[in-house]
Amino acid sequence: MPFFKTIRWVVWKDLISEWRTRETMSSMLFFALIVILVFSFSFSMDQDAARQLIAGIIWVAFTFTGIIGLGKSFTSELQNDCLESLQMCPAPKGAIYLGKVAANFLFMLSVEILLFPLFVLFFNLDVIEAVGTLLIIFSLATLGLAAVGTLFSALTVQIRAREVMLPVLLLPLAIPVMIAAVEATRGALSGDPFSFYSQWIQLLIIFDIIFTVVSFWLFEFILDS
Amino acid sequence: MINRIIRQIQRYKGWFGGAAALCIFLGLYIGLLASPPDYYQGELVRIMYVHVPLAHTSTMAYSVLFFGSIWYLWKRDPLVDNMCQASASICALFTTLALITGSIWAKPTWNTWWTWDPRLVSFTVLLLILGGYIMLRRLVDDPVQGGRYAAILAIVGGIDLPIIKFSVEWWRTLHQPMSFSTRGVSISEDILVPLTLMSIGCWLLFAYMVMVRTQILYLTDLLHAKKGRFLSQTHFSQTTP
Amino acid sequence: MTGLYTRWALILGATLLLAILTYQHYQQHLSTLSMGTLLGTPPVTQPVRIQGMVKSGTLQGDVEHGQATFEFVDGAASLTVEYQGPPLENIRELKTLVLIGRWDSQAQVFKAQDTALINNFGFVAAAYLISVMALGWMVFAMSQRVMVLFKEIKESKLYEPEADSLGHKE
Numbered sequence: 077m078p079f080f081k082t083i084r085w086v087v088w089k090d091l092i093s094e095w096r097t098r099e100t101m102s103s104m105l106f107f108a109l110i111v112i113l114v115f116s117f118s119f120s121m122d123q124d125a126a127r128q129l130i131a132g133i134i135w136v137a138f139t140f141t142g143i144i145g146l147g148k149s150f151t152s153e154l155q156n157d158c159l160e161s162l163q164m165c166p167a168p169k170g171a172i173y174l175g176k177v178a179a180n181f182l183f184m185l186s187v188e189i190l191l192f193p194l195f196v197l198f199f200n201l202d203v204i205e206a207v208g209t210l211l212i213i214f215s216l217a218t219l220g221l222a223a224v225g226t227l228f229s230a231l232t233v234q235i236r237a238r239e240v241m242l243p244v245l246l247l248p249l250a251i252p253v254m255i256a257a258v259e260a261t262r263g264a265l266s267g268d269p270f271s272f273y274s275q276w277i278q279l280l281i282i283f284d285i286i287f288t289v290v291s292f293w294l295f296e297f298i299l300d301s
Numbered sequence: 302m303i304n305r306i307i308r309q310i311q312r313y314k315g316w317f318g319g320a321a322a323l324c325i326f327l328g329l330y331i332g333l334l335a336s337p338p339d340y341y342q343g344e345l346v347r348i349m350y351v352h353v354p355l356a357h358t359s360t361m362a363y364s365v366l367f368f369g370s371i372w373y374l375w376k377r378d379p380l381v382d383n384m385c386q387a388s389a390s391i392c393a394l395f396t397t398l399a400l401i402t403g404s405i406w407a408k409p410t411w412n413t414w415w416t417w418d419p420r421l422v423s424f425t426v427l428l429l430i431l432g433g434y435i436m437l438r439r440l441v442d443d444p445v446q447g448g449r450y451a452a453i454l455a456i457v458g459g460i461d462l463p464i465i466k467f468s469v470e471w472w473r474t475l476h477q478p479m480s481f482s483t484r485g486v487s488i489s490e491d492i493l494v495p496l497t498l499m500s501i502g503c504w505l506l507f508a509y510m511v512m513v514r515t516q517i518l519y520l521t522d523l524l525h526a527k528k529g530r531f532l533s534q535t536h537f538s539q540t541t542p
Numbered sequence: 543m544t545g546l547y548t549r550w551a552l553i554l555g556a557t558l559l560l561a562i563l564t565y566q567h568y569q570q571h572l573s574t575l576s577m578g579t580l581l582g583t584p585p586v587t588q589p590v591r592i593q594g595m596v597k598s599g600t601l602q603g604d605v606e607h608g609q610a611t612f613e614f615v616d617g618a619a620s621l622t623v624e625y626q627g628p629p630l631e632n633i634r635e636l637k638t639l640v641l642i643g644r645w646d647s648q649a650q651v652f653k654a655q656d657t658a659l660i661n662n663f664g665f666v667a668a669a670y671l672i673s674v675m676a677l678g679w680m681v682f683a684m685s686q687r688v689m690v691l692f693k694e695i696k697e698s699k700l701y702e703p704e705a706d707s708l709g710h711k712e
Contacts, residue, residue, distance in 0.1 A: 251465050286464070290460055
């Protein structure tokens with residue numbers, strides 16, 4: 077099974093190099109911490125205001141840190157001409173894409189899981205019952221971001237001003253994920269019954285499926301030279 | 302095949318321009334002078350005669366960009382790529398104008414310049430995507446690579462836009478129930494005539510503009526090739542079978 | 543080049559004609575007098591249009607059958623209106639609207655025959671001007687660019703590959 081083997085090797089490669097340098101994760105974590113601090117300074121929040129705003133703040137922090145991780149995912153390949161090797165590699169390009177998506181998904185989700193307790197601590201959230209649902213929401217939304225983000229990370233890596241272009245191209249397209257993630261998180265945090273926000277989870281699932289398939293197909297044209 | 306069709310249409314583009322000018326002047330005359338004011342909106346309904354055609358045309362321009370991009374990735378026809386690039390910048394112009402005229406209409410009607418209405422949001426996002434598209438094309442040095450990347454962006458954006466509109470619609474109904482309906486216009490005979498004329502005129506104008514713009518890109522390539530700056534892909538593919 | 547400019551002169555002329563016609567139409571049928579001007583000038587015989595607001599608590603009469611009297615305010619100025627005309631469906635107190643009628647200077651009463659919605663012609667004009675000018679300018683610039691490119695291509699010399707070190711051309 078060369079296809080699944082390729083996916084496994086790409087993920088393994090990314091995890092190993094991340095384990096050796098700890099570059100991506102640490103920069104994402106520090107950036108996210110700063111975002112949280114800036115938010116808590118810029119809104120002087122009481123308990124009620126925090127409940128209203130927290131879902132939005134969580135997702136702004138997660139998206140921006142996610143963009144840092146996504147950008148690193150392909151810029152790290154620029155060293156030692158690794159990108160050319162990936163292009164020339166006889167493995168199916170779609171498998172490389174899926175491997176990259178899986179690696180980005182793992183990085184982003186683990187940063188989110190590490191950060192979430194800090195949000196709970198800083199903003200006095202009450203989350204014991206909602207943890208399971210929140211985990212599902214986080215995974216689905218992160219998968220959506222990673223699916224589109226990996227495509228655009230590969231696309232912007234070979235152009236000028238890549239650090240600016242990735243968010244400029246990615247954020248408008250990620251609006252449905254943002255809306256759905258914020259609404260579902262708000263619902264879960266305020267303890268609404270699941271049926272109140274299940275539509276947003278459906279939207280996330282639909283987005284994930286559509287854009288994984290579309291990007292899987294389009295990725296071939298990026299690495300093709 | 303599509304290459305030949307574009308070339309054929311190119312040859313008759315003057316007719317498109319003339320017909321567009323005729324339709325638009327007639328539409329402007331009827332819209333400004335000959336048609337009666339609307340019962341509810343008064344004279345303001347006249348803004349609709351420019352706003353609605355502009356908005357329609359910009360969605361049409363994006364569909365041209367979307368299908369053109371798919372075709373380009375499939376067949377790699379440089380002329381289609383030029384056409385996509387042309388329709389992107391013209392689509393950006395039409396979208397901007399549609400947003401401005403919509404805003405001008407909204408101020409006296411809803412007493413606000415801006416509201417988070419699904420259509421407005423999706424048009425703004427459309428403008429952002431087009432801005433990204435145009436920037437992307439400028440930032441890539443190799444024109445072939447740039448065309449490919451831009452096509453990818455246009456395809457992803459085209460699939461995303463309906464989802465964006467849909468999700469903003471949901472989000473709006475959840476938070477603030479719409480205090481006013483977006484469809485402030487009930488279509489009557491008086492409105493229909495100038496609206497149709499202007500719509501047809503704008504579509505023809507868009508077709509004309511795309512052709513002229515494609516021609517500009519083609520000629521610029523030709524000039525570069527003649528000066529020996531680089532071998533033009535457009536013309537290279539013409540000489541090789 | 544001249545063909546292009548003739549064509550655009552024609553288009554510009556047609557646009558200007560349309561603008562002048564629209565302006566005249568506006569002056570004759572849509573513009574409103576301010577109340578101060580109406581009271582200050584000698585009595586006019588033809589119907590005039592004034593814009594103002596129905597003062598609260600003054601609307602009297604049978605509105606559904608098209609008869610009403612009310613005070614009409616515009617800033618500091620105000621006047622009494624006797625309305626007689628088509629049924630007033632959308633009139634109520636504090637409503638801003640345009641009245642069409644004559645000023646009776648003897649009785650100090652404005653005899654209105656009809657109403658119209660307030661016209662925000664400024665907004666309409668802005669929308670039209672912006673879109674027509676932007677589109678027109680864009681199309682003009684594009685056609686001009688095509689002409690310039692044609693000329694440049696005709697004038698530029700064909701590229702000659704440089705001779706290599708041995709004097710051979712590629």
